Amino acid sequence: MRVNNNTKVDLLINQLDLNEHINLFKQFFSRQSSLYMEGDQELHYRYIKALDSIEFKAPPKVADFFTIKVHLKKHGVLLFEQIFEIVKVVRYFRYFKNKEVKGIIGEWMDKFEIEPKFLDIEKYFTHEGKFDENLDETLFGLSRRIKEHKANINESLKRLTSSQKLSPYLIDTQIHLLNDEECLLVRGGFNHVLKGAVVGRSSSGGFYVSPDNILKSKEQIRYINEEREAIFYNYAKEFSSKLTDLLPFINFIDKEFTKFDNYQARVLFAKAKDLQLVKSKKDSKIVLNSFIHPALHHAKPIHVDFSKNILMITGVNAGGKTMLLKSILSAAFMAKYIIPMKLNEHKSHIGSFKNILAIIDDPQNVKNDISTFAGRMQEFSKIFEYKDALVGVDEIELGTDSDEAAALFKVILDELILRGQKIVVTTHHKRLAALMADREDVELMAAIYDEANRVPTYEFMHGIIGKSYAFETASRYGISNKIVNEAKEVYGDNSEKLNLLIERGSQLERELKQKHKKVDEKLEELEAKKRDLKEEKEKFFQELQKEKSALKSSYENAINEAKQAARAGDTQAIHRAMNRARKKLPQEKTEPLQTDAEFKVGDNVKYHSKKGTIVSMKDKKEAIVEIDGMRVRAKTSQLKHTQILQQKHKTDVSVNVKRRAGLKCDLHGMRADEAIEVLDKFISDALINGWDEVIIYHGIGTGKLSYAVKEFLKTHPKVKKFEDAPQHMGGFGAKIVSL
Incomplete structure (x- = not known):
């Protein structure tokens, strides 16, 4: 006789001492389920890892749908408790769908389309699973009548507890509920003053008595409850009929909830116990x-x-x-x-x-x-x-x-x-x-x-x-x-020697293991430092890029201000804007080149705090210096030039342009060849300064100067276009030039 698969799994769990762990894991399921998930394990694992990255609340405990689906197939009538099991699953999927999760979980939730017919059923159930009687006018009225009758019963019982005739027989003045019957606890002999039915005995020998004067109200409550039950049955019948039509939808959510339950149980169990989710690989290692x-x-x-x-x-x-x-x-x-x-x-x-x-x-x-x-x-x-x-x-x-x-x-x-x-x-x-x-x-x-x-x-x-x-x-x-x-x-000695050899080998292996451990720790420490340096370098690079971007943006803003000033013809505003732009640019710092000073006869020098003149040289290391009529022998290393020396070649990153390089060029009164020479230099200076738009004033006059300017601008390689200036800036007597 072969042992079935579930028994084999249970036996293995017991042999491996995993009972407690597995039982704890099973507590995270919403309903009883098999440990093994049928289908593609790789796909299951992808869903589990995707779900692991999401914060969500656990689903409610839900019954199995097997019996429910059997009743619906046979067109049976479900209990409200069974209907609510379906409602709980739908509501949970709606909750998850409303989270608007991205990725494969979001795509999965998009498959859940709740049938409108089901909403007509769901609305009748509260969050706790009670039927909402407020939605039915008849039920609401019947419930109110029951409350009135119960109030009458309580009032009648309170009057009895305060009755002087009954007080000698009352053990206490409380209203007791026994077997769903309101009653009083009295001593023997009560029947002389109280008519009613005995529904029980107390441990002290007292009698629980339901008085006859509340029987009428109780009967009324029973009649009302029967009427309510008939209404509830009609609702259950109506709901069951609708759910029978929705059986494919119920099959779908039942299957998907079982799959989701397997996923969420693993995710929440791992999070609760600080465990890892691992899937077996496709090999035997x-x-x-x-x-x-x-x-x-x-x-x-x-x-x-x-x-x-x-x-x-x-x-x-x-x-x-x-x-x-x-x-x-x-x-x-x-x-x-x-x-x-x-x-x-x-x-x-x-x-x-x-x-x-x-x-x-x-x-x-x-x-x-x-x-x-x-x-x-x-x-x-x-x-x-x-x-x-x-x-x-x-x-x-x-x-x-x-x-x-x-x-x-x-x-x-x-x-x-x-x-x-x-x-x-x-x-x-x-x-x-x-x-x-x-x-x-x-x-x-x-x-x-x-x-x-x-x-x-x-x-x-x-x-x-x-x-x-x-x-x-x-x-x-x-x-x-x-x-x-x-x-x-x-x-025996030989066997013991063999054991000693085995132990010696073991000891040497342990020592080697300790050395390997120290080396591994050192390597890990170096790797950590390497990662830190890399992160720090990346951080500095990002900060540098951020600063460059900010400076570039600031400079461009200043340039735009200068252009606006240029269009308005305000020369002072142009220079102010240019100065602001230069200040916002990062300044290159250049260290002065260190040069070995050379001295020759006739150089004015400073020796300590005195000034003098070199009158003779001995090699290049000594000189005779005349100071206030006195001659002193000194080493050239102790001398300093008092005049400015011509520095050797050095690199300067700044571009020096004369102040006259503004945004406008006035050629009035010049001959054509003289004007073209001035215009050529003006455009060169404008290009060096970074201007992309300038204005040239040439006047109208005989038209010769205007013609010469236009011909020059047509042939200049850096001139993109030019046009007559607006009337308020000179009209036909000026040109706006784009560089």
């Missing part, structure tokens, strides 16, 4: 970085590189080998179902497996009359039925001789690998590990033991076979040193 099994609290993060076919875990007893095996299988299981987990998602990689199998527990059982080893053989025989599976085997040699088991399981593992399986194995025995240690497709890991403190560290190291530390573990748990020492003698 497993790399875990900083993974923590959800069943462990304050655990050390696990780092595993399981890229090969077999991972063999050896080492100290109670050192975490079984939990490492469970962690690898748990990570693969949670990635397959996209269940949030704790790990470094950027440095981890989890492959995809069609089946995940675990052989962990001892199969020995009195009821099935089977030994441990025989049970293990049965479990292994079942594994051969699968392909593309991740298999975890704890204590692989459990229940039989280790040497024989090593040979048997080596062949079994070889056969499983040929079937495309990936296997994690834990063992205390080194025989099997030694047989397979030199293979390229086998990865070794060992649990590390703290020799100084004689405790496991719950850390693991790649590439070595670990010692089991059976003797040390026995001592730690109370076995006397005498017994342990005798056991060591029985064990």
